[in-house]
Amino acid sequence: MNSVEKFLDDHKLLASTFSMQSLVDDFNVEMLNGLQGKDSSLRMIPTYIEADNEFATEVPVVAIDAGGTNFRAALTKFNKHGKLVISDVQNFRMPGIDGEVTIAEFFKIIVGYIQNYAEKAERIGFCFSYPTEIMKNKDGVLLQFCKEVQAPEVVGQLIGQNLLEALGMPSKPIVLLNDTVATLLAGKSASFGKSYDSFIGFILGTGTNTCYIESNEELIKVNGLNVTYSQIVNIESGNFSKAPRTDIDLIFDSKTSNPGNYTFEKMFSGGYLGGLCLTALKTAGQENVFSPESRQIHDIKELSTEVVNNYLIGHASENVLERIFSNVNDAQNCRRIIEALIERAAKLAASNIAAVILKTNKGKSIEKPILITVEGTTFYKLNKLKDQFEYFLDNYLSGEKKRYFKLTQVEQSSLTGAALAALIE
Secondary structure, three states: OOOHHHHHHHOOOOHHHOOHHHHHHHHHHHHHHHHHOOOOOOOOEEOOOOOOOOEOOOOOEEEEEEEOOEEEEEEEEEOOOOOEEEEEEEEEEOOOOOOOOOHHHHHHHHHHHHHHHHHHOOEEEEEEOOOEEEOOOOOEEEOOOOOOOOOHHHOOOEHHHHHHHHHOOOOOOEEEEOHHHHHHHHHHHHOOOOOOOEEEEEEEOOOEEEEEEEEHHHOOOOOOOOOOOEEEEEOOHHHOOOOOOOHHHHHHHHOOOOOOOOOOHHHHOOOOHHHHHHHHHHHHHHOOOOOHHHHHHHHOOOOOHHHHHHHHHOOOOOOHHHHHOOOHHHHHHHHHHHHHHHHHHHHHHHHHHHHHHHHHOOOOEOOEOEEEEEEOHHHHHOOOHHHHHHHHHHHHOOHHHOOOEEEEOOOOHHHHHHHHHHHEO
């Protein structure tokens, strides 16, 4: 049998095989190119939401969270102390899940969900987590739905305008945003009365994305902005293309439904890490890292991140990896490969955030750190990921690059962020 350490080293799967500084530098170059409208794997999408502004209190808002197959709505407001009050949260199925609907049917269903809320509220905040081009008036044109939502006539249409017309409230203020932007804003709402130098939103769940507050002066690709203001920029960081991919990353990517797209996300997000681990384990099997009795690994068609995580933390009842790697040495080697990929994932994610922190040029004082609001089960549940992420980030942001930051999580972040987006003056 070959050494598992030699396998990890030969395939450059160890976190130590890439430079965090080089990755941060490449990420920053792509950010700048995206802001300037040059060729870049980072779209740097303007949101036109000025997060540094104050927000109104005691104003009722319909907060909506739509993404995947789920639709949630609530009546909300921030009280005079800046605390969000959420009432009557209701959960529904996204229109188009149970069969194809027309554009009229799509918005009629949503009206049925929120009509009562809208009649009591002055504004609407809509966290709409599908690919959408945001307009300067904070409405958005849908670019595509996920495969579960069957409403093709809605693609290419203004979501906010169509919803307001269906409600019979064409002049009611509405703001569209995605879940990453809502996450940043949720952190801002929870910081009421506290002092932070800036805010970052980071999602590491099924997929990954990052947003931050950028000066309009840097958004060269958008004409007519007031350069004295700033706004939230949605990076679309999962599509970063300059990360140091290995032969195993390339093999795995080639087997996904969208090869060549969102390659960074495929290196560490929850929707892909299980499949990446399976690719690495099969390659290790081919290179005799495991004994012949573990050859069944080659028969496995798919492996979820949840199954991988359960194996590591000992929730292995009827776990396919527990069954295949019954040999003690094979089990140790399997764990070592998975743990190496998780450690690499933590360093990749930390590099992403480090680059964004440095781009803000904020957080230089311990009295005013940057608040990073993080959402996603992968970040919080995957074995040792959060601790390793903080280790790499703390280590890198030291010396001349010293920056102060705080990580936080906010309950019901999508609804909270949607409400705040509608209330920013």
